[in-house]
Amino acid sequence: MKKIITIICLAITVTSCAQKKPNIIFLFSDDAGYQDFGFQGSKVMITPNLDKLAKEGVKFTQGYVTDATCGPSRAGLITGKYQQKFGYQEINVPNYMSPNSKFLGDDMGLPVDQKTIADYLKTIGYKSAVYGKWHLGNADRFHPLKRGFDEFYGFRGGARSYFPYSNFNGVHHDNKMERNFEIFEEPKKYATDAFADEAISFIEKNKNNPFFIYLAFNAVHTPMHATKEDLAKFPNLKGKRQQVAAMTFALDRACGKVLDKLKELGLDENTIIVFSNDNGGPTDKNASLNLPLSGTKSNHLEGGLRVPFLMKWPKKLKAGKVYDYPVSTMDLLPTFFAAGGGDVKDLEEIDGVNIVPFVNGANKARPHKELYWKKEARAVYRENDWKLIRFADRPAELYDLTKDITEQNNLASQEPERVKMMFKKLFAWELTQERPLWMLQQRFEKYDIDRMDRYRTPELVKKEMEQYDKSK
Numbered sequence: 175m176k177k178i179i180t181i182i183c184l185a186i187t188v189t190s191c192a193q194k195k196p197n198i199i200f201l202f203s204d205d206a207g208y209q210d211f212g213f214q215g216s217k218v219m220i221t222p223n224l225d226k227l228a229k230e231g232v233k234f235t236q237g238y239v240t241d242a243t244c245g246p247s248r249a250g251l252i253t254g255k256y257q258q259k260f261g262y263q264e265i266n267v268p269n270y271m272s273p274n275s276k277f278l279g280d281d282m283g284l285p286v287d288q289k290t291i292a293d294y295l296k297t298i299g300y301k302s303a304v305y306g307k308w309h310l311g312n313a314d315r316f317h318p319l320k321r322g323f324d325e326f327y328g329f330r331g332g333a334r335s336y337f338p339y340s341n342f343n344g345v346h347h348d349n350k351m352e353r354n355f356e357i358f359e360e361p362k363k364y365a366t367d368a369f370a371d372e373a374i375s376f377i378e379k380n381k382n383n384p385f386f387i388y389l390a391f392n393a394v395h396t397p398m399h400a401t402k403e404d405l406a407k408f409p410n411l412k413g414k415r416q417q418v419a420a421m422t423f424a425l426d427r428a429c430g431k432v433l434d435k436l437k438e439l440g441l442d443e444n445t446i447i448v449f450s451n452d453n454g455g456p457t458d459k460n461a462s463l464n465l466p467l468s469g470t471k472s473n474h475l476e477g478g479l480r481v482p483f484l485m486k487w488p489k490k491l492k493a494g495k496v497y498d499y500p501v502s503t504m505d506l507l508p509t510f511f512a513a514g515g516g517d518v519k520d521l522e523e524i525d526g527v528n529i530v531p532f533v534n535g536a537n538k539a540r541p542h543k544e545l546y547w548k549k550e551a552r553a554v555y556r557e558n559d560w561k562l563i564r565f566a567d568r569p570a571e572l573y574d575l576t577k578d579i580t581e582q583n584n585l586a587s588q589e590p591e592r593v594k595m596m597f598k599k600l601f602a603w604e605l606t607q608e609r610p611l612w613m614l615q616q617r618f619e620k621y622d623i624d625r626m627d628r629y630r631t632p633e634l635v636k637k638e639m640e641q642y643d644k645s646k
């Protein structure tokens with residue numbers, strides 16, 4: 175009898191432990207500007223739901239992505255490691271690539287021997303779903319359902335219409351909205367709202383078991399599609415600036431709906447919510463603003479790499495905290511895995527760390543003393559707050575980010591020994607990485623550098639925005 179009671183008690187303990195695993199929701203925007211949210215200081219954007227999330231959670235002032243463009247940034251995020259380690263160094267847009275690449279077209283994707291967040295979370299009892307933009311390969315073998323996710327509603331490519339296609343004439347297969355595997359189903363509403371509704375229905379279905387939702391909005395990437403109602407919220411803005419504001423407003427509304435549903439179901443206390451964005455805003459494409467950072471998407475100034483970053487976990491993290499040491503989206507995999515009861519020692523060759531002990535003060539050190547970024551000859555080595563940027567077309571630049579987050583005061587000539595030492599360390603790291611599996615045509619390297627120079631100083635950015643307002 176005693177034995178039976180013990181077994182029953184054990185069973186109850188195990189069950190209640192299983193129920194205690196936190197749910198995880200990662201809200202991810204695309205191509206948003208560093209400044210373009212209320213919680214980031216914008217006086218223009220209307221983002222009440224994300225602002226509230228910032229107040230209820232932790233705001234990171236130095237949240238980074240592993241690359242300044244969509245595809246590689248997602249590859250680092252989803253594997254918890256530098257994507258250069260497995261050759262995912264370049265964006266994977268077929269018509270930009272050199273024909274001599276090892277892989278091209280639909281074969282450019284996250285190598286199938288790489289484990290994803292969803293693969294790992296599955297081993298500790300999570301159900302996972304991804305809604306929105308995948309952009310980790312078009313071929314069937316790269317499909318989310320083959321990479322650990324249980325559900326998918328979205329598109330495999332990098333950008334598509336926010337409104338439903340009435341037919342698929344001329345629409346590439348990676349732009350079609352797909353429910354799970356090859357069930358093509360266009361949304362009945364604006365895509366941003368549709369993805370949130372999918373997430374809500376997944377939450378309802380899985381409210382009694384631990385779940386992970388990767389809600390990868392394509393907002394606010396081009397095309398600049400906004401609804402009339404959302405545009406009407408910004409009568410004082412013009413052209414693309416009005417469009418990006420309306421698209422951001424829709425993004426915030428969609429996030430709010432998901433957060434409200436958690437509250438309604440009583441799940442919000444035991445759910446980790448992270449909000450971030452995949453790369454710096456491409457000001458020239460969608461009129462996003464990264465100030466006070468300089469630079470944009472696709473270059474290695476802070477404006478390309480540093481992103482809005484929030485995390486709420488009522489059970490473990492104090493509301494309203496601001497965390498100032500650098501963290502990275504590659505930290506999310508080990509952070510989520512550890513939160514779900516996994517042992518980070520089981521994760522293979524990852525570069526990310528579980529950030530919770532750092533954020534809640536148990537560990538006072540930096541999560542990362544060193545951080546790296548690389549795209550061909552262009553690369554960055556950050557050691558503590560020193561940042562070295564190496565270029566193909568000009569001497570390397572050195573910045574002290576504690577004093578100069580806008581990267582206007584190049585200290586390379588004043589610190590030659592530091593430059594030399596950092597150059598060597600950067601090279602040593604590069605030697606541990608893989609060659610790119612596909613490569614951009616050289617002319618696109620020039621495009622990235624020209625784009626950086628165009629938004630090199632706050633004055634240049636402001637001048638262009640003024641010109642832009644006048645012309646529209």
Ligand code: CA
Pocket residue numbers: 204205243244395452453
């Ligand atoms: Ca992007």
